[in-house]
Amino acid sequence: MTDSSAPPPAVVVIGGGYGGVNVAKALDDVADVILVEPKDAFQHNVAALRALADPAWLPRIFLPYGKLLARGRVVAGRAAKVEPGRVTLASGEELGADYIVLATGSTYPFPAKSDHPVTAAAREQYRAAHDALAAAGAVLLIGAGAVGIELAGEITAAWPGKRVTLLDAADDVLGPQYRPDLKAELRRQLAGLGVEVLLSSPLRQPPPVPAGEPGPFTVVTEAGREITADLWFRCYGVSPVSDYLAGELAVARGADGFVAVTPYLQVTGQERVFALGDVADADRKMAGIAGRQAQVVAGNIRALITGGELTAYQAAEPSIVVPIGPAGGAGQRAGAPELLSAEFTSQAKGRDMFAGRYAELFGLGPPAAGQG
Numbered sequence: 382m383t384d385s386s387a388p389p390p391a392v393v394v395i396g397g398g399y400g401g402v403n404v405a406k407a408l409d410d411v412a413d414v415i416l417v418e419p420k421d422a423f424q425h426n427v428a429a430l431r432a433l434a435d436p437a438w439l440p441r442i443f444l445p446y447g448k449l450l451a452r453g454r455v456v457a458g459r460a461a462k463v464e465p466g467r468v469t470l471a472s473g474e475e476l477g478a479d480y481i482v483l484a485t486g487s488t489y490p491f492p493a494k495s496d497h498p499v500t501a502a503a504r505e506q507y508r509a510a511h512d513a514l515a516a517a518g519a520v521l522l523i524g525a526g527a528v529g530i531e532l533a534g535e536i537t538a539a540w541p542g543k544r545v546t547l548l549d550a551a552d553d554v555l556g557p558q559y560r561p562d563l564k565a566e567l568r569r570q571l572a573g574l575g576v577e578v579l580l581s582s583p584l585r586q587p588p589p590v591p592a593g594e595p596g597p598f599t600v601v602t603e604a605g606r607e608i609t610a611d612l613w614f615r616c617y618g619v620s621p622v623s624d625y626l627a628g629e630l631a632v633a634r635g636a637d638g639f640v641a642v643t644p645y646l647q648v649t650g651q652e653r654v655f656a657l658g659d660v661a662d663a664d665r666k667m668a669g670i671a672g673r674q675a676q677v678v679a680g681n682i683r684a685l686i687t688g689g690e691l692t693a694y695q696a697a698e699p700s701i702v703v704p705i706g707p708a709g710g711a712g713q714r715a716g717a718p719e720l721l722s723a724e725f726t727s728q729a730k731g732r733d734m735f736a737g738r739y740a741e742l743f744g745l746g747p748p749a750a751g752q753g
């Protein structure tokens with residue numbers, strides 16, 4: 382039960398990505414929320430590859446935090462040490478916390494995510510990569526998961542005829558958890574756009590030039606196939622960010638960096654510390670899932686504050702929508718026998734890339750109609 386004369390409890394949410402912003406917003410009315418985030422704007426990386434191909438999209442992927450919370454505040458900083466009840470920032474500032482939410486997500490190689498904390502520098506990074514892409518005759522994308530497939534789609538939509546090779550050591554695109562007919566459809570559309578998809582093709586050596594820097598260079602697959610390109614991008618490598626866990630919280634950090642959580646999304650062994658999204662070891666690493674977990678975490682913290690039952694998080698059935706440029710792509714939805722068509726994919730995601738929905742969350746106006 383709450384004591385109405387007591388000050389509201391302090392909830393420190395660490396990380397203002399898809400999970401953190403939704404938890405912070407959902408608890409803004411019941412707690413003193415502090416959102417700790419080193420970046421000066423939310424990075425809507427779901428649309429990052431669109432912005433790489435079309436820099437007119439850049440304003441739509443960097444969304445300032447200023448209007449996110451009505452009562453709570455956003456502290457610009459990086460958590461350096463987190464223990465139950467206390468968060469120490471890299472600046473040395475200490476924040477006391479009745480509840481802590483770990484929402485520090487993951488890193489992913491550029492251009493899928495940028496790690497520049499200052500928007501102007503991150504935008505410049507995308508512009509420079511755009512110029513390098515525009516100048517490249519042939520592009521190699523290593524990693525044929527959702528990011529590699531989407532990037533191939535964005536490049537061919539922006540520069541029809543540019544030679545794109547999508548390569549993976551695995552024997553199919555997208556990853557093992559998705560339907561074979563979805564993978565076949567994505568391969569079919571990529572082939573139709575002239576993208577060469579090379580599967581079961583590990584390289585003998587990585588490319589001799591850094592990712593994102595102009596070549597030309599040649600790489601050779603284990604099978605002896607030579608590929609020459611002017612530019613390449615790394616389209617794999619999600620790494621959870623959990624190096625700040627200290628004291629009794631450090632034991633919840635697995636060898637792979639993911640944080641172990643209970644069915645209620647509490648960090649294992651903790652009542653008042655929660656983790657969600659890409660950093661937690663629950664479910665797949667997707668923005669939509671981080672958003673669903675945010676509702677469970679916010680509901681459970683609210684229940685602890687006001688009195689009530691905790692709710693267990695239910696892992697989602699595999700479901701995904703993969704745009705191939707603004708007009709193509711396909712997807713699968715839990716329980717639906719039919720694949721999502723290119724038309725549906727375009728309408729539901731490919732044209733707007735959820736940019737309107739996120740602009741609205743950040744108080745930046747109603748959803749835009751179609752692509753802006």
Ligand SMILES: Cc1cc2nc3c(=O)[nH]c(=O)nc-3n(C[C@H](O)[C@H](O)[C@H](O)COP(=O)(O)OP(=O)(O)OC[C@H]3O[C@@H](n4cnc5c(N)ncnc54)[C@H](O)[C@@H]3O)c2cc1C
Nearest residue numbers: 396398399400459460485486487493658659666667668669
């Ligand atoms: C190109 C691309 C496209 C994608 N498309 C989709 C899609 O269409 N649909 C989908 O569901 N998912 C998609 N994903 C996956 C999705 O982006 C991630 O699952 C999602 O970002 C996870 O959200 P999160 O809040 O857990 O972490 P993140 O979004 O990674 O946010 C973590 C935040 O924590 C901050 N942070 C890190 N360390 C600290 C620290 N020490 N102190 C304070 N703050 C810190 C970071 O700066 C960051 O802002 C895509 C991913 C990529 C890369």
